[in-house]
Each structure stands twice: as structure tokens, then as C-alpha cells.
Amino acid sequence: QPNFQHIETDVDFKQGPFEKVTLIVDLESTCYPFDTWLGPNPTNPPPAGHNWPADCDAFDRNFEFTLDEPTQDGEPPAIELVRAITPFGGPEHFEIDITDVANGIAPGTHRLRSHISTWSDGAGQVSGSNGGWFVSAKIQVSPGPAPRNVLAVIPLYNGSHGAMSPDAIDFDVPAGTTSTRVEYRATGHGGVFPSPGCTQPGEEFCRRDHRFFADGTQFDRQTPWRDDCKDLCTRKTFTTAGGGSFEYCEENPCGAIASVEAQRANWCPGSVTPPINFERAEYNTAGQHNFAWTITPVADGGSWRVSAVLFAFGD
Template identity: 25%
Template sequence: MKKISTIALCFFAIASFGQANYKITYTKSSNGKIIENQDPVIVFSNSNQTLISSKSILENKATYPYEFSLIDRSTNAINQVAKLKVDKQISTLDSTSLAKQTFELLEGEKKILGYSCKKAKTIINSNTIELWYTNALNIKGAPSVLGQNLGLVLETNRNGNYIVTATKIEKVKQFPEAIDNNKSKKPLDLLTYRDELWKSRFTTIPVFKEEIINFSDASKSNDSILRFANGTIILRKVRIPAIAKGSQVFLDVTEQSNGDAYDRTGSVFLIPMQKQTSFLDGLQNGVKTLPMYDNGNGKLYQGIVASSTYSPLLELIRFFTPFGIKQYNTITLKDKTWEERVSYRQDISELTSALSDQEIYLGTFIGNYDKGGHKVSVNLTIHPEEEVLIAKPTAVIPLFNTNNVMEMAGQEYGTLFNSEKGLEVTFTLDKDLKNARIRYITTGHGGWENGDEFVPKRNSIYLNGTEVFHFTPWREDCGSYRLYNPASGNFPNGLSSSDYSRSNWCPGTMTNPVYIDLGDLKAGTHTIQVKIPQGANEGTSFSSWNVSGVLLGN
């Protein structure tokens, strides 16, 4: 039998002799159908002790992490044990939760496996849970920790659509053998135990931890973190493991002001390295070494469009810092309790093929001119799925990115949309691309109150000369984030700067991608064009647009 735990050794030595021991097998169903390929719950119980386990655990076939629970009837305590990996086991002792469970005992009776059962009900987190239990065997137990003291629970019904029902009751001589050479450490407190178990269910890849992104000649690279553009860009080479099919991939960013009071454009990006020239060349050798884009408006734009020899930055997240969070929390206003940090989290699963089983350069940029700047942490998390929910694109092709992350090293602002041509990129597909779509991120900036940051402007996208999509990017919910913006200026009209609606961004938020369906694209050459009616300059102020586009498909 499965080796359980040294914690359980005395437990089972007591439990297995001179007692009537029962083994109960439970089957799960959802919406009236038996769940396929399930791992049945197995409960062992007698008048003194109960074990909640599963078929795969008992047969030594469970995948890590897995968990089982031991209930001691003499103390009414739950010993929860989790095996996180082959050489790591944790446990916790909960002496209070069973006593705190409350149930409404209801009228009604039904038979399950020939045993007469009574009904109880409880509500947990808005879920109505009905339990059918019997006292005929003079033992207590249940397929979960819920209802352990009612009697022997033979069925639980959650919201009428998820049911766990006993399908077999067997009298056995003893409980499973309890021998394990991997001894548990001292039991953890319940919160720490739950946190460690939760984190063990996915892979976390730390990218940056409380790194400073600022503007200073003193910002220097070290062995692990590369710094460019006077410290406004941090870059690190990261090894990403093979990502299993169907897994969900998330990127997490947290930010605090380390001195800068203003809202700033931020971006987390990947540098494609498959072609002859990369953005890393520009970082290392100067912005003038990047390929130039000329649309006829009199300016040259460095490194913003794809070519046969160059791929622009693949943007993972576009975010915007709030006005001085943390650093300026000393500003006091009545009924305002400022947040300590801002967190951004985005599902980037569709970009898996650009990440999986590769060593890649991941970078973060925050445009600022402050010596203190910002403090940033970035993590990548990979979450396995039991089944493939949505097929991920196999092709991830960066096409354009006008976000001038090398702003502090001379990269031109995205002012190219004052030309009728706007942005145009031509690319060649070696083979047909099915279900093609563009992952498009767009935000308008600058020009003060009459500029494109504060004036709605239509974005139009063309494929091979035909308009395929248009919309007006605009955010009207910026006032919802006032508590993230302690240094946001208050105006005579009762509004703060962070309250104002903007062209697809708010201080302290991310900008979500928009997906533009292109259908199936044939192998060969295609052209994507982006047009925006960019506002004219007003004195020294000007408008610009940060747009990035990635072609996805299969």
C-alpha cells in the first residue's frame, strides 16, 4: 500500500486493532454525469480515527503535490499532510475548525447503499452544500473535512450540480500501512501550510525582485541584471522550462515609487533573437544601429518594424505607474488611505511558443527622469491544466512596436501617425497561417489637454490595403484608482489628475490587448498598416502613440 507519513505511524497503530474499520469509496459527478478519469476519494474510518485520501495516493500513483487528512476523534483535530515533491512534505495541525462547523438539520430521509441517511445543510462562500449522513455504522467520516462530526457522510451536494457519493462500503482488517522515510518537519501554522501547498501547484520563475528603474549615470549593470538608457531599462537572461500543452502562463508586476511622483509608461518585453539583428544590438551599441523606419514625415524611427533581418520587441505587458505610490503616501487627505503598491497581472498564455524551453532576454522599462525612480518586481508563473481548454497559437510573430523604450537613450517618440502612411510593415509567411489575428496594444500620449492623451482618436488597421478593423481606444474608469495615486494633483473643479479619462490607459493600470481577426492567411507577402489621426503640435507639446502588434496563428 501507499506509504503515508511518520506523523500517521502512531495514529494507525492505535486505529487498526480492536476496532471495526471501514473503507468507503466515493465517486464524483458534475451536472448529472459521472466525471471521467477521476481519482476516487477513499476514506478509512473507525470510532477513533478517520483518514481522507484517494485511490491514486493509496496506489502510489498520485502526482505531486497531493494531500491527505487525518482526523483524531479524541481531540477533534485535523492533521493535514501534503507531499509537495518526492523529498518535501509539510503538515499542519488544525484543532479548531471542526468545532466551528455549523449545520442546519433538515427533515427528509433517503437510502444510500442500503443505509438510511439524514440531511444537513450549510452555506460556505455563497455555496449551498447539502450532506446526507448515516449513524448506522457508529462511525464518523466524510469525503472532505466538512461534516466530519455529523456521522458517516455518504453524499455531499454542492449547489445541486457537483455531487460526491459513496459507491462502496467495505469492512477491512486495518488501515493502510503507515511507513515513510521522508519525515515531516515541525507542523506549520495553517496559513503558511496553505500558502506553501498553493505555490507548489504551479511554477514560479523570478525575473526581477525589487529592482530600481531610474534615471542616473550611476546605474550600472552587474552579473545578472543589465541596465541601459541611464537605468530606465533593466534586462535579464532567463531560462524558461518546457511548458506543457494547455498550461496557463501569467506575468506579475509590482511597482512602488522610489522617488518619482509622476505617472509613467512601463512595459515588460521579450527581445526576439532569431534574426540577424536584434533590439539588444541597439541597447549595447546605440539606438542608431537599429533599422530605421521612414514614412515620409521627415523623421526616422529606430527599431519599430519587422523586416527579413530584424524583429521588434515582443511586448508582454503595457502598464502605467500611478502618481507616487508608496513614496508619497505621507500626503494626507481626509478619508483617503493610500495603497502601498500597485500590482499588474496578465495572462500571456497565447505567447507560450515564444517562451517555452528557451533562454530569453526579458526586460522592463519605465520612462522617467528621476534619480530615485521606481522599484519593480516581475515574476512569470506557469500553471498546468488537466485538459487543454483553448489551443494556443503556434506562431508568434512580432510585427511592430512604437513604444520608445530607449527614450532616455535617444529613441524617437511614436509621432509617425501625423503622416497619411502612418505605420506600415510588410512580412512574408513561409506557409499558410490559420486563424491569424493581431494582438494589438495601443495608447495615446502627450499634447497636454488638447493632445491625443486626452482626446479620443480612431485607430484603423488595414490588411493588404483593406480596412479590417477600427476602434477608438479610451478609458473612462480612471477615477476608480484614486487611492493608488497619492501625488495626483487636485484641481479647482474637484477632480484629480488621475481621475481624467485617457486614450486607453489610467495611472496605475495595465492596457489590455485588442485582438484583430485576419482569418486564414496564405503563404507569401502581406502588409499591415495602422492609421491614427494624430493631433498637430502645439508649441513645444506634441502627441504620440505607442502601438505594438504581434501576429498570432497556427
């Protein structure tokens, strides 16, 4: 089924506490290895007139795992567990510590979602006509004393926005809280060019000013940016069945080398984007508080994929 972008499953966390809980993810693609369709004995050749195997998605895509997506208006946003970007048509593996989440949510069954913003090219010229990915995920649980006393896991936001940032988000800190952590994830996408602060077409190549507010007062200012994407390009050479050859990145086999290595708005192809963590004394008092951020400027048509989750800890 073309453009099927997410899968869901129930996960029963049962009764804690947990000493450690890890989300283990493996991603595979039919685009690579190249032998399967460019070698002397191809097992998955492109359809006639196409440049790619039908089930190959050759592009880099948003790749996210969330817990408890809302099913109706008024429900809290999902808890984002990890923000990653798929490689250009290649495999990926990562392991994410979700111990605090598992110890802070209600025991029992929760809904785990994996989302990839995959999209097909019906003509098979720039990607497969029915492109997709193979996702395997498991949660490894070690029962035992929790490393932290997690009183609450409060999802604040999970979505995308353009130039207009959301209003301040209210939340209640539970009694007994002695410390907190806000996990803020943000990656830039889309947009038109030229735009101030951009090195190439697209919001993904733009440096943006992120300002953060606790209870109405600005406490931090950052420019989320990744300048290490070149580390995800180990150069290799492939020789085709016809005797030709081309150079590619082992970690991002279907991407143009210059594109793979380009610096970006807080993400790299084939990589996890870690959260920006804040520990604010303002939130250590029980009762109502709020969290807000602004992102400026954002190009016309551009957007930032943002999530924020607050963890409340006791002694």
C-alpha cells in the same frame, strides 16, 4: 543613478508545452505610504529645500514589459507582453497571461525587459531628485497541454510615432495556420495644445481616429479611449505631523485628484491598457500578408506608443 529607465534579465522557458504561463508584477514606490516622510517619525524625509523624498518618483509613467528587444539593426521588434502606466507615486500589482507567447516562441533563453520612463527633478520640487521605482517580476509556469496550438508569434511593431504612421508591415503566415490574432496596443502621449479632439493639454487627452488595414483593405476603425480612470481614485485623507491634512487617491496617492480621474487616450494612471484584438480571415492563408494602421490627427509634438503582435494558430 538618476533616470535609469530599464532593467533586463534572462528567462529560460525550457521546453513546453505549457498549460498556463503568467507574468506577475509588483511595483512599489518610496513616495507612499506618506507616514515615511510626512508622519511624526519620518524614516525617509526630503532633503533640505525639497518637497519629495529623493528616491520618490511622484508622476505617472509608461510601464512596459517586452521580450527579446533587438540588439542590432534588422532584427525583429520586441514582443510587448503588457502595457501599463504607473500610478502617481503609488504601488501597483498585475498578472498577465502570456501562455500563447510561451508556447509560440523558441524554447530556451529569452531576454525580458522592464521599462519605466522615469525622470528626476534635480531640485526636488515636483518629484524626487533621484526618483525611481522598485519592480518585482516573476513568471509562473504550469507545464501541460497547451490550450492552443501556437504555430508562430510574430512581432510586427514596437515603438512610437507622431502624425506619420508606419508603412504597411509585411509578415509570413506559416503553413497549417487555421486562425490568427493580432494584438494592437496604443496609448497617446506628449503634444501641444490646443489641438482638435483634445480636452486638455497633451495628446493623452485627445480622441484620435485609428484605422486598420489587412492586405491593403480597411477592416476596422476605432477611437481608443479610457473613461474609467475615476475608478482608480478611492478618496482618502492624510493628516500630517504638523496637523494639516489633504485628500488623495489611494490608488494614485501623489496625483491631483482631477488629473487622476481625467479621461485619457486609452490609458489611466495605475492601470494596464489591454490590447485591441483582431481576428482576420485574410491572415488564415499561409504566405505573405501585411498589416497597417493610421492615427489622425496627432498634435504637434504628440506621439502614440504602439505595438502589434500576430499569433498564428493551428488545429
